[in-house]
Amino acid sequence: MMARNNNSEVLLKVENLTKHFPVQKNIFEQMSFNKGRFELKSQVVHAVNGVTLEIKKGDTLALVGESGCGKSTLAKCIIGLHQPTSGKIFYGDQEIGNLTGRKRRPFQKRIQMIFQDPFSSLNPRKKVEDIVGRPMLLHGIAQKENLKKAVLDIMDRVGLDSTYASRYPHQFSGGQRQRIGIARALGCKPELVIGDEPISALDVSIQAQILNLLMDLQESMDLTYLFVSHDLSVVKHISSRVAVMYLGYIVELADTEDIFAKPNHPYTQLLFSAIPTLDTLDFVEAAGLAEGEVPTPINLPSGCPFHPRCVHKMPICSEKRPELREITPGRFSACHLNGKKQ
Ligand SMILES: Nc1ncnc2c1ncn2[C@@H]1O[C@H](COP(=O)(O)OP(=O)(O)OP(=O)(O)O)[C@@H](O)[C@H]1O
Ligand SMILES: [Mg+2]
Numbered sequence: 001m002m003a004r005n006n007n008s009e010v011l012l013k014v015e016n017l018t019k020h021f022p023v024q025k026n027i028f029e030q031m032s033f034n035k036g037r038f039e040l041k042s043q044v045v046h047a048v049n050g051v052t053l054e055i056k057k058g059d060t061l062a063l064v065g066e067s068g069c070g071k072s073t074l075a076k077c078i079i080g081l082h083q084p085t086s087g088k089i090f091y092g093d094q095e096i097g098n099l100t101g102r103k104r105r106p107f108q109k110r111i112q113m114i115f116q117d118p119f120s121s122l123n124p125r126k127k128v129e130d131i132v133g134r135p136m137l138l139h140g141i142a143q144k145e146n147l148k149k150a151v152l153d154i155m156d157r158v159g160l161d162s163t164y165a166s167r168y169p170h171q172f173s174g175g176q177r178q179r180i181g182i183a184r185a186l187g188c189k190p191e192l193v194i195g196d197e198p199i200s201a202l203d204v205s206i207q208a209q210i211l212n213l214l215m216d217l218q219e220s221m222d223l224t225y226l227f228v229s230h231d232l233s234v235v236k237h238i239s240s241r242v243a244v245m246y247l248g249y250i251v252e253l254a255d256t257e258d259i260f261a262k263p264n265h266p267y268t269q270l271l272f273s274a275i276p277t278l279d280t281l282d283f284v285e286a287a288g289l290a291e292g293e294v295p296t297p298i299n300l301p302s303g304c305p306f307h308p309r310c311v312h313k314m315p316i317c318s319e320k321r322p323e324l325r326e327i328t329p330g331r332f333s334a335c336h337l338n339g340k341k342q
Contacts, residue, residue: 013088265306
């Protein structure tokens with residue numbers, strides 16, 4: 001496991017970030033009848049709710065939480081695929097949350113994403129050299145004259161043979177396709193790489209190879225990672241910090257070693273207790289809930305988002321949402337059990 005570097009600069013800072021989506025429903029479902037009158041229900045999906053976090057240069061921050069808790073939405077806001085509803089995203093000193101077009105360009109180069117599905121994320125009609133080469137041209141990493149060499153160079157770094165350059169994605173296995181996705185992302189010489197479950201679609205036998213590659217590249221290319229994952233055994237080995245998300249809120253954020261040794265938040269405790277992967281159904285079963293009882297990001301519970309499932313809940317928990325507070329140096333948790341006045 002990588003040690004956390006306390007001294008290094010903050011590369012990315014997310015401040016009070018919120019992303020809500022309108023619920024897609026037909027007109028009848030949007031109406032409610034109340035005291036003899038029709039009302040329009042304005043329902044939203046509260047995908048990300050006031051998230052604050054930072055990632056230091058060289059760190060690997062793992063983002064964990066069960067399906068639908070907002071991990072991908074947060075990642076997409078950072079990469080610029082979603083406009084935040086409110087809140088700020090700073091890259092270094094620059095606020096990037098609402099940048100578009102030309103102004104966004106330099107940050108598209110510096111922040112790259114590796115997607116979950118290496119089958120749908122690569123254009124089937126393009127050769128590998130074009131898939132990998134296009135962003136290099138776009139961001140001025142290479143010119144037409146030296147593009148081929150630059151493409152072969154990055155292909156070599158991710159373990160793809162140069163003879164593959166003129167092949168198409170369908171001619172590759174899942175693991176090799178993910179290497180192409182990694183080459184495409186890293187060809188731009190990014191600083192921050194966001195992996196949204198980059199290994200979960202791969203055969204287990206291939207997952208370790210890709211993880212090792214990502215760790216080697218982090219070292220050799222001086223990369224900072226935001227790593228979205230369902231797999232806590234992977235998180236334990238590759239990340240230096242862990243952020244735990246529940247219903248769009250960060251409920252705990254701490255060094256990997258600390259959070260695995262002594263999870264603070266009751267949700268983290270449940271998550272880390274027995275279940276190696278966060279499959280929702282296993283999880284619901286483990287929490288002793290029927291599936292219908294699981295709160296949704298459409299109807300957020302009052303107070304602490306986790307209180308309906310929490311074994312330690314107190315009266316205050318359904319009334320007041322606990323803020324994410326630093327409870328020991330470097331460790332943040334959002335739970336009334338941490339005692340101090342909110
Ligand atoms: N474009 C969208 N429009 C409407 N709702 C959306 C959109 N994208 C995500 N959502 C909703 O926002 C919530 C969070 O979704 P998100 O994909 O961020 O979760 P996740 O943590 O990445 O889940 P998973 O582990 O399954 O990938 C979900 O309720 C989802 O249905
Ligand atoms: Mg997701």
